[in-house]
Amino acid sequence: MNINDLLKIGPYSFKKTEKEKLFNTYLNELTIHHYTHCEPYRKIITSINFDEKKKYFISDIPFLPVQLFKTNKLISTSTLNTVKILSSSGTSGQKKTQVYLDKETSANQSKVLAKITSSFFGNTRSPMIIIDSQKIISNRNQISARAAGVIGFSLLGVKPTYILNEDLGLNIDLLKDLLIKHQEERIVIFGFTFMVYQYFYKALVKLNLKPNLSNAVLIHGGGWKKLEKESVLQEEFKNKLFEIAGIRNIFDYYGMAEQTGSIFMQCEFGNYHASIFSDIIIRRALDFSIADVGEEGIIQVLSLLPKSYPGHSLLTEDKGILLGEDSCSCNRLGKYFKITGRIENVELRGCSDSYE
Amino acid sequence: MIAMSEQLQNIEFVFAQDLDLNNFDQLQKEEPFSEKAISFLNTLAIHLKNDPRANNFPEILTFAFFCRKANLLHLAKTYYPEKNRRIGRGVVFHITPSNMPMNFAYSLVSGILSGNLNIVRLPSKQFKQIDIICDSIKSISKQLEFRSYTKRILIVRYDKEGAATAYFSARCDARMIWGGDQTVQQIKKNAIPDRSIDITFADKYSICIINADTYIHESYPERLAQLFFNDTFLFDQNACTSPHLIVWLGSNDNVLNSKKIFWNNLYDLTKKRYKLQPHAAIDKLVSFYEQVIHLNNMRLTAMPDNLIWRIELNELTKEIEKFRCNCGYFVEYTASSLLDLSVIISKKHQTIACYGVENKDWNEFNLRNNLNVIDRLKPIGKTSEFSLTWDGFNLIDELSMPL
Numbered sequence: 100m101n102i103n104d105l106l107k108i109g110p111y112s113f114k115k116t117e118k119e120k121l122f123n124t125y126l127n128e129l130t131i132h133h134y135t136h137c138e139p140y141r142k143i144i145t146s147i148n149f150d151e152k153k154k155y156f157i158s159d160i161p162f163l164p165v166q167l168f169k170t171n172k173l174i175s176t177s178t179l180n181t182v183k184i185l186s187s188s189g190t191s192g193q194k195k196t197q198v199y200l201d202k203e204t205s206a207n208q209s210k211v212l213a214k215i216t217s218s219f220f221g222n223t224r225s226p227m228i229i230i231d232s233q234k235i236i237s238n239r240n241q242i243s244a245r246a247a248g249v250i251g252f253s254l255l256g257v258k259p260t261y262i263l264n265e266d267l268g269l270n271i272d273l274l275k276d277l278l279i280k281h282q283e284e285r286i287v288i289f290g291f292t293f294m295v296y297q298y299f300y301k302a303l304v305k306l307n308l309k310p311n312l313s314n315a316v317l318i319h320g321g322g323w324k325k326l327e328k329e330s331v332l333q334e335e336f337k338n339k340l341f342e343i344a345g346i347r348n349i350f351d352y353y354g355m356a357e358q359t360g361s362i363f364m365q366c367e368f369g370n371y372h373a374s375i376f377s378d379i380i381i382r383r384a385l386d387f388s389i390a391d392v393g394e395e396g397i398i399q400v401l402s403l404l405p406k407s408y409p410g411h412s413l414l415t416e417d418k419g420i421l422l423g424e425d426s427c428s429c430n431r432l433g434k435y436f437k438i439t440g441r442i443e444n445v446e447l448r449g450c451s452d453s454y455e
Numbered sequence: 456m457i458a459m460s461e462q463l464q465n466i467e468f469v470f471a472q473d474l475d476l477n478n479f480d481q482l483q484k485e486e487p488f489s490e491k492a493i494s495f496l497n498t499l500a501i502h503l504k505n506d507p508r509a510n511n512f513p514e515i516l517t518f519a520f521f522c523r524k525a526n527l528l529h530l531a532k533t534y535y536p537e538k539n540r541r542i543g544r545g546v547v548f549h550i551t552p553s554n555m556p557m558n559f560a561y562s563l564v565s566g567i568l569s570g571n572l573n574i575v576r577l578p579s580k581q582f583k584q585i586d587i588i589c590d591s592i593k594s595i596s597k598q599l600e601f602r603s604y605t606k607r608i609l610i611v612r613y614d615k616e617g618a619a620t621a622y623f624s625a626r627c628d629a630r631m632i633w634g635g636d637q638t639v640q641q642i643k644k645n646a647i648p649d650r651s652i653d654i655t656f657a658d659k660y661s662i663c664i665i666n667a668d669t670y671i672h673e674s675y676p677e678r679l680a681q682l683f684f685n686d687t688f689l690f691d692q693n694a695c696t697s698p699h700l701i702v703w704l705g706s707n708d709n710v711l712n713s714k715k716i717f718w719n720n721l722y723d724l725t726k727k728r729y730k731l732q733p734h735a736a737i738d739k740l741v742s743f744y745e746q747v748i749h750l751n752n753m754r755l756t757a758m759p760d761n762l763i764w765r766i767e768l769n770e771l772t773k774e775i776e777k778f779r780c781n782c783g784y785f786v787e788y789t790a791s792s793l794l795d796l797s798v799i800i801s802k803k804h805q806t807i808a809c810y811g812v813e814n815k816d817w818n819e820f821n822l823r824n825n826l827n828v829i830d831r832l833k834p835i836g837k838t839s840e841f842s843l844t845w846d847g848f849n850l851i852d853e854l855s856m857p858l
Contacts, residue, residue, distance in 0.1 A: 139748045146747040146755060164741045171748060384733035386760035387740075397733060414737065444734045446580075447781060449693025450552040450633060450656075 102207045102376075102403065110215050110374040111431035115424055118433065122157045122378055125403050126411060130160055133409035136175040139167075140409040158380055158389055162399050162412045165357050169194040176201045176407040187244045187356045196244075196356055201407040208360030208404055211376050212251045215364060219350060220316055226281045227256020228274075228315075230290030230299045232263040244356035245291055245321070251359065252289040252318065262299070269302035278310055285314045291321035292351065295340075296331060303343050313345035320352040320362065324441060333369075353417075353438055357410045361402040363436075366429040370422055373434045377402045381421045381436070382414070395420050395439055416442050462622035469577060469589050470610035472596050480626060482607055484543040485570035486858075487851050488531040491604050492567050497524040498601065502591040512584050514557050521841060522564065530568070534843055534851040540858040543570025544652070545628035547854055550620070550642055551575065552634040555694070556582035561841040562631055563608070568843070569854035574623050577612040621645040629654065629854055635695065654853055656695065656846050659805050660776040663698035663835060664793075666811030667705030667713035679810060680720035682836025686808055688729045689839075692781040696806040696838035699779045702796065703789045704812070710789050718758075718765065725762045725783065735782035736761040742780035750774060756787075771798050793820045800828060804846045808835045 105121075113121065133140045134151060144161045167173065174181070180201040187196035200208075235246045242250070253259040260277060264270050277286070290299065295317070303310070317340065326336065333351065340346045353371045354362035361377035373379050380389060381396040390396035398419040405411045418439045427435045468474060485492065500522035509515040520526070535541070547566040551559040559575050566573040577585055589610060596605035613619050624630060624645040632642045635658045647653065663683070673679060687697045703710045739761060746753065746766065756765040768775070768788045775786060776799070790796065793816060800807075809832055821827050830844055843850050 142747050143744050146743070146753075164737055164744065166737075166741045167744055170745065384736040384761065385731060387736070397737065414740070416734075416737065418733075442733045442737065445732050446554055447691040447693040448554050449690040449697065449781070450555045450558060450635065450695050 102210065105375055105403075106210055106214055108375070110211075110218050110376065111372060111433055113375045114432055118375060118378070119157060121375065122401065122403075123154070126157060126160050126401060127154050129403070129406065129411040130155070132406065133175045133411070137173060137409050139171055139173055140175070157378065157401065160401070160412045162414045163409060164414045165196070165355070165416065168196045168198060168357055168408075168410070172197065172199075173408050173410075174199040175409055181407065184241050185244060185247050185356050185359065186241065198356055198359075198410065199408045204404060204407040207406075209251055209254055211360040211374075211404060212362065213255055215362060215374050215376070216252070216255055216318065219318075219364060220285075220287060224255070224257045225285050225287045225316075226277070227253065227259040228277065228286060228288045229253055229259050229261050230263060230288065230295050231261060232265050232267055233261040234265045244359075245294075247356065247359050248291065248320065248354075249289070255289075256287050263294075267294075267298050269298060269306075271306065271308070274310060278312075283314075285316065286312065288312070288315050288317045288346070290317075290319055292319045292323060292336070293321060293325040295319050296326055296329075296336065300339055300343060308343075310344050313347065315344070315346050316348040316350070317346050318350050318352065320354055327440075355400070355413075355415065357413055358400055358402040358405065360404050363400075366427060366431060366435070368428050370427055370429070370435040370437060371419075372427065372429075372431050373436075375433070376404060379419075379421070379434050379436055381419055384442075390421065392421050392423060397442060398436075398438070418442055462618040465613055465617060466619050467612040468609070469585075469612050470592050470596075470605075470608060472602075472606050472608075474609075479572060479574075479609065480546050482572050484545050484572065487535045487541055487543065487570045487855050488527065488568055489570060492570070493524055493527045493531075495595070495601055495604055496522040496527060496564065496567065498595055498598075499588075499591055500524075502595060503588065506587060506591060508583070508587050512587070515584055515587060517840075518557060518560055518588070521561075527568070530843060534568075534849070541570070541852075541855040542858050543572075543855050545571060546626060547571040547573050548623045548627035548630045549573060549575040550630070550632045550634065550638070551578060552638070553578040553580060553615070555633075555690075556584040558633055559585065559610075560588050562633065563610075565843060565845075565850040566631070566854060567608075569851045571629070571854055572607045572609075574609045574611065574627065576620070576623070577610060579612060579614055627651055632656065652853070654848055654850070657803070659695040659803065659846070660700070660779065660799075661696050661698045661806040661808070661838065662700040662702060662796075662799070663808040664702045664704065664796075664810070664812050665713065665717065665835075667703055667709035669705075669811030670713045670717070671705075671709045676716050677720045677724075679835060680717060680724050682834075683717075683721060683808075684724050684728070685836050686838045688725060688783060691735075692783060694839055696808075696833075697781075698806075698808050698838070699784070699786060700775060700799070701785050701787045703787065704792070707789075714787075718763065722758065722763055729762060729783070731762055731782065738782070739764045739780050739784050742778060742784055746778040750778065753786075771795060773798060773801075775799060793817065794823065796820070797824050800824070800826065802826070805831055806833055806838045807831050808833050808838045810835050 181199045182202050183200050185198040231249050236250055262270055337349050351365040352362040363371040365371050378401040380399040382399055383390050383396050395418055398415045398417045401412050419436050421436045424434045425432045500519040503509050503515055503519040549562040551562055559577055563573055563575050595601050624647050628651050630647055630653050632639050632655045639655045690697055752769040754767050756767050762783055764784045766786045771788050817828055
């Protein structure tokens with residue numbers, strides 16, 4: 100498979116039948132690739148009677164729960180070829196996710212990320228503000244998912260400016276300079292949702308500053324979990340950023356460390372979209388069968404990019420609802436969906452207390 | 456007035472009569488099975504039986520049944536033969552698991568029957584069952600007859616992180632720690648006096664043995680499924696007594712047919728009565744894949760959905776303990792005899808739920824393995840039933856001293 104061929108066409112340009120054809124071919128190729136090169140993966144899919152001679156339909160491709168990346172070294176290339184290890188932030192005490200990347204997979208991730216985002220904001224390389232500190236990208240061999248996101252997005256802009264100091268305080272002078280310098284230009288702002296809220300929005304409120312960023316586009320991702328704790332929901336988040344800085348164009352994306360690059364962007368109608376590089380299946384918890392359109396279930400994500408690790412078909416811990424395919428009002432083709440939250444790990448009965 | 460140290464802030468005193476913490480340990484310890492203790496528990500039993508709210512909780516009625524005078528006198532014969540006079544250790548501090556509403560009550564009873572003063576830490580989560588029992592104790596404490604006796608009981612509730620654990624630990628003569636390995640480790644960070652003892656209930660790997668040669672002739676096989684359900688799904692298969700491994704004995708044909716009958720019955724029941732949490736479905740998949748990566752010689756048995764997962768082992772190894780899940784995740788093994796279990800039955804205490812296996816069948820096993828498993832045997836359906844011997848501890852003896 101050559102991702103470069105796909106990079107030549109629009110990322111939302113395949114109708115259901117075309118996309119199925121593409122994914123049936125490539126996902127089977129990837130499954131065989133990982134089956135051949137990753138022993139734990141081979142053991143896993145052998146245990147559910149995988150037949151290497153058979154061609155599987157997309158929804159029959161085995162899926163790995165993302166948790167396995169926390170407890171196992173899952174790698175489909177020789178360790179010598181890995182250029183970096185991506186690890187999730189992981190809260191205290193919990194094991195971290197580890198994703199092994201080689202040059203090819205890593206390069207494809209960057210290219211696809213650029214392709215997807217530029218289809219939203221055009222190809223003109225705009226000045227870019229990153230709501231984070233440059234410090235987090237200092238070690239490039241072992242990087243956090245947040246750093247990976249920052250690096251990926253920083254490639255989209257001309258000379259990205261990191262707007263937070265090392266202590267994550269907002270660098271006001273820098274922000275003011277940028278606003279003067281790029282008065283008439285469109286600025287692209289990127290940051291993790293929580294960082295945007297905590298260290299940009301809140302800092303502006305505290306300083307009583309209202310910069311004029313009405314020309315800016317804000318792309319953010321990384322989940323709502325932390326903000327839900329502060330009871331900030333998506334609509335409110337958008338309203339707040341509009342009020343304080345006049346930002347109207349705000350796009351969230353759904354993505355994860357285990358499938359960097361092939362992110363699911365949110366369109367202007369608030370729906371998340373699978374591109375030609377990724378797909379989504381909503382499954383029922385009761386039997387992992389495929390949920391109907393409109394029915395909430397567990398999100399399975401598929402991506403054509405993971406080659407150095409077996410991450411092309413993953414069962415997440417997120418809940419979502421498939422809204423439709425090829426029919427969103429934004430005219431992008433492919434499946435579109437919404438995310439409804441995390442699958443809560445409820446406390447069980449029984450006498451073994453859990454400390455998590 | 457009560458002297459409240461900082462460690463005692465944020466404690467809810469659920470039951471504390473004339474609270475006087477400084478002098479709590481000055482109260483008299485008693486002989487096990489004292490007349491007053493038996494009379495108090497019997498009154499509690501009657502009180503609970505008459506509380507209309509208790510009717511909704513069969514486990515409360517079971518508890519009341521346990522506390523009847525007749526049962527306690529019967530237990531006294533076994534656990535406190537008259538010639539060996541003993542006396543309670545003093546103050547017993549009970550730390551009960553966060554998600555088992557009835558555990559605190561049985562722990563308290565063992566402390567009362569062994570002649571001690573008791574401080575019970577309740578789960579921080581609220582349970583109706585706990586309210587009902589504590590309400591009963593409260594109203595009994597108002598009866599003149601028990602007024603001074605109930606001063607011996609202190610029931611508290613506070614957050615896991617609360618500093619009160621350190622306070623009570625420093626002042627107890629015995630500490631009962633329920634809740635598994637992690638809780639035990641956490642709690643043990645709080646020192647107890649040198650002469651005090653800890654009784655700890657660690658994680659266990661419990662198993663179930665079914666003799667197919669007997670089962671195949673069972674006239675009501677669905678009854679066994681019901682009993683097994685009570686041992687497992689009733690506690691999300693997360694009680695220390697809930698089996699994770701099912702061992703089949705008997706002829707090949709009988710095992711094959713028995714499995715069919717047993718799992719079909721259990722599945723029907725689970726389908727009707729158990730609500731699978733979405734996260735449990737993912738956990739089972741994760742557990743199975745972890746097991747596949749690390750162990751050989753096993754395969755998945757197809758089931759209609761994620762309610763019950765069955766993993767068939769062709770080889771029994773010690774490592775099996777590490778690959779457990781809950782909410783209906785079972786590993787199966789067909790053994791040629793009980794002796795096959797030598798590999799996995801260790802000194803680590805397990806509950807062994809049995810069907811169609813007689814105590815005498817274990818004799819050879821015990822001899823060969825230098826173990827005595829008899830006190831861990833339970834009929835299927837009775838694994839969670841409380842006994843004054845728990846995890847191999849004779850609680851009366853542990854919580855008292857010879858006079």
